[in-house]
Amino acid sequence: MSWLPLAHALAARQDLPVPAWLFAWGASIVLIVSFFALAAGWRKPRFEQANWRPLGAGLSRALLSTPAQALFGLVGVFLLGVAVYAGLRGTEAPDRNFALTFLFVTTWLGFPFFSALLGDIFRPFNPWRAVGRAAGAAFTAIAGQRPAHLAYPERLGRWPAAIGLLAVVWLEVVYGASGGVAVGLDPHVAAVATLAYSAYTLAMMALFGVEKWCERGEVFSVYFGMFGRLGCFGVSQGRLALRRPLSAATHWATVPGSAAVVIASIATTSFDGAQEGAFKNAMESVFDWIADAGIGLTTALRLTDTIFMLLCFAGVALVYMAGVRGMRTVPGAPSVAKLRTGFAHTLIPIALAYLVAHYFSLFVFQEQAQFTYLLSDPLGTAHTDLFGTASGGIDFKVLSANAIWYVQVGALVAGHVLALTLAHDRALVYWPDYRRATASQYWMLAVMVAFTCFGLYLLSVANG
Amino acid sequence: MKHSRTALLLLATFAAALALAACGGGDDTTDTGGAATTAPTDESGATAADTTAEKPSVLTIVVRDGEPVGGIQELEFDSGEQIRFKVRSDAAEEIHVHGYDVVEEVAAGGTVEFDFPAEIEGIFEAELEELGVQIAELRVNP
Numbered sequence: 001m002s003w004l005p006l007a008h009a010l011a012a013r014q015d016l017p018v019p020a021w022l023f024a025w026g027a028s029i030v031l032i033v034s035f036f037a038l039a040a041g042w043r044k045p046r047f048e049q050a051n052w053r054p055l056g057a058g059l060s061r062a063l064l065s066t067p068a069q070a071l072f073g074l075v076g077v078f079l080l081g082v083a084v085y086a087g088l089r090g091t092e093a094p095d096r097n098f099a100l101t102f103l104f105v106t107t108w109l110g111f112p113f114f115s116a117l118l119g120d121i122f123r124p125f126n127p128w129r130a131v132g133r134a135a136g137a138a139f140t141a142i143a144g145q146r147p148a149h150l151a152y153p154e155r156l157g158r159w160p161a162a163i164g165l166l167a168v169v170w171l172e173v174v175y176g177a178s179g180g181v182a183v184g185l186d187p188h189v190a191a192v193a194t195l196a197y198s199a200y201t202l203a204m205m206a207l208f209g210v211e212k213w214c215e216r217g218e219v220f221s222v223y224f225g226m227f228g229r230l231g232c233f234g235v236s237q238g239r240l241a242l243r244r245p246l247s248a249a250t251h252w253a254t255v256p257g258s259a260a261v262v263i264a265s266i267a268t269t270s271f272d273g274a275q276e277g278a279f280k281n282a283m284e285s286v287f288d289w290i291a292d293a294g295i296g297l298t299t300a301l302r303l304t305d306t307i308f309m310l311l312c313f314a315g316v317a318l319v320y321m322a323g324v325r326g327m328r329t330v331p332g333a334p335s336v337a338k339l340r341t342g343f344a345h346t347l348i349p350i351a352l353a354y355l356v357a358h359y360f361s362l363f364v365f366q367e368q369a370q371f372t373y374l375l376s377d378p379l380g381t382a383h384t385d386l387f388g389t390a391s392g393g394i395d396f397k398v399l400s401a402n403a404i405w406y407v408q409v410g411a412l413v414a415g416h417v418l419a420l421t422l423a424h425d426r427a428l429v430y431w432p433d434y435r436r437a438t439a440s441q442y443w444m445l446a447v448m449v450a451f452t453c454f455g456l457y458l459l460s461v462a463n464g
Numbered sequence: 465m466k467h468s469r470t471a472l473l474l475l476a477t478f479a480a481a482l483a484l485a486a487c488g489g490g491d492d493t494t495d496t497g498g499a500a501t502t503a504p505t506d507e508s509g510a511t512a513a514d515t516t517a518e519k520p521s522v523l524t525i526v527v528r529d530g531e532p533v534g535g536i537q538e539l540e541f542d543s544g545e546q547i548r549f550k551v552r553s554d555a556a557e558e559i560h561v562h563g564y565d566v567v568e569e570v571a572a573g574g575t576v577e578f579d580f581p582a583e584i585e586g587i588f589e590a591e592l593e594e595l596g597v598q599i600a601e602l603r604v605n606p
Contacts, residue, residue: 396584
């Protein structure tokens with residue numbers, strides 16, 4: 001058994017596994033909640049309509065005005081520029097370089113968490129969208145006509161974003177990590193990858209149009225936007241407005257490939273949570289087997305991780321498809337394809353719960369670094385102190401192990417309830433007969449119980 | 465007919481989840497049962513440090529050729545206790561306990577003692593700073 005030496009990772013601390021008694025309580029509450037969900041359901045769909053309530057006209061005009069949008073876009077471009085510059089010119093130590101924490105913690109975890117509460121807050125700050133729109137406006141001004149675009153092949157749907165999502169997480173936890181550390185990526189590699197992704201994204205925007213690519217293929221827009229569908233702020237008829245929470249999620253998955261995006265999210269988080277716990281022994285066996293075949297250790301490790309990440313994707317997809325097949329047996333069911341897209345959005349709360357359960361503590365701790373030494377000394381040179389916070393650090397005492405456990409289990413239970421709510425509501429659309437709708441939901445209930453209990457199980461054997 | 469089927473389904477789900485809870489719980493109980501007592505830590509310490517005549521309560525991690533003898537040592541403490549262990553190394557090294565950010569230097573052939581309060585709960589690595597090799601895993605339980 002020969003693991004590679006651990007790289008210097010961002011995470012100086014790992015979560016303790018959830019204790020057995022809390023695991024048992026969590027699982028029991030999930031079952032009781034599920035039981036009541038079946039008995040006490042409403043009879044008419046309630047989340048299909050957004051019920052927009054516009055906010056103040058002045059606030060709307062200010063936030064949606066062209067200067068404001070240009071400003072938000074500039075902020076996005078500036079921060080991306082800082083991250084790339086720090087990655088290229090800064091220290092090699094991932095924990096001292098602005099780039100990694102900004103890209104993989106502040107952005108990658110922060111936007112899902114806050115979008116789920118507020119709405120799609122990434123859109124105004126999206127640096128590639130800002131550059132694309134500015135380029136489009138410049139083209140229109142010079143050429144005297146709007147740029148022409150190819151028609152996007154609609155059957156591809158959101159598949160480019162799903163594959164991109166797997167690639168981003170792969171770079172972070174497979175390519176970057178050697179032996180299960182949470183982000184051990186070389187900042188230089190992260191910066192080069194960001195530049196390559198920027199070139200690819202701008203090219204795709206030029207081909208298919210800025211907004212089209214943001215809706216279909218731009219990984220961050222699609223991924224953060226998915227969680228934004230849970231939030232309660234949006235734009236309706238050119239005005240900022242409040243909508244019924246969850247209502248925007250019900251129309252999210254109509255584009256093909258959406259199920260793949262949410263499944264990829266659950267699968268990659270599962271993989272990262274399981275590699276140091278539930279899958280540890282199996283992964284070590286496969287690693288030994290591959291390494292014995294005469295492949296270099298780093299390659300063998302990455303190959304093992306890749307195989308298990310793809311297995312997670314297949315496993316999550318299989319559980320979901322089993323639920324879909326089950327619902328198909330209920331009289332009056334629509335086609336399998338329609339059920340598959342029709343219920344994909346019900347997994348968004350599960351994906352969010354998995355993210356919170358696995359990364360909440362990392363986010364709270366690493367954001368302290370983000371706003372102290374990483375902000376004042378982005379390159380990690382130890383000679384810069386832009387805002388006088390370079391000597392600050394992470395206070396690990398802000399979260400006790402108990403606080404982390406309660407947030408983890410609470411997130412999974414809450415995600416379970418939201419997922420059941422969305423599934424029940426959608427079933428009422430497909431089966432106007434209440435009894436048939438309920439019958440179909442035994443299947444989705446089994447799917448959700450499987451995901452939630454698997455999530456609890458992962459926590460209980462984490463870092464084992 | 466329909467009702468009995470749904471009841472059966474529910475029962476099956478219930479049973480499956482309970483079984484899951486039970487076996488997950490069972491696993492964990494044995495885990496903590498074995499690890500909560502200090503005995504295994506001391507035992508592994510004794511095997512790693514059988515050449516030195518240390519008091520059995522303080523574990524000594526022996527580093528030879530840039531690696532911990534007997535593999536990565538697992539140490540377990542309760543919040544509020546003192547974290548105490550020693551490191552003996554055949555080469556000069558700097559030993560870093562992550563999270564707590566405690567760093568001690570050890571000379572070639574020398575021994576260094578760590579002794580600090582367990583204030584932060586969680587799992588932490590102790591590593592040889594220069595080589596980037598992990599020598600111990602510290603668990604601080606609430």
